[in-house]
Amino acid sequence: MDAVAHETVAAARLTDERQDHMQETPKRMKRLVREWAGIAHDRDLRRALSELRVEFDRWDRAEIDSFELNRAIHQFHDGTSREIWKRYATSDLEPAIACAVAAGVVQHEELPAELVAHVASLIQFYTADYPSA
Secondary structure, three states, X not given: OOXXXXXXXXXXXXXXXXXXXXXXXXXXXXXXHHHHHHHHHHHHHHHHXXXXXXXXXXXXXXXXXXXXXXXXXXXXHHOHHHHHHHXXXXXXXXXXXXXXXXXXXXXXXXXXXXXXXXXXXXXXXXXOOOOOO
């Protein structure tokens, strides 16, 4: 089995475990998950929009024309923005939180301990993709 297939199987196994676990998740934990997924989503989007802002600044300084700025906006919408939206537009938000931790969008230390425990296996899984986190 190649590395991609192995990762796909591992992700599917984690998803199955998550679905079983979600049925038993207390309301308080679900609330924490939604709250921190919202925080992560906002930070992720802010980071991406800050990068797009650079293109607006270049346009303001006449370094690029309106067509180039429009292309950058279109690429942002169809690329980065869509990827962020897909990550958080789900009812299973634990993977999004874990990915945000692994990517450094949310710091492990700022999460409530009970939430860290709840998503620990997912954080471990996603950290393999972001070794510098």
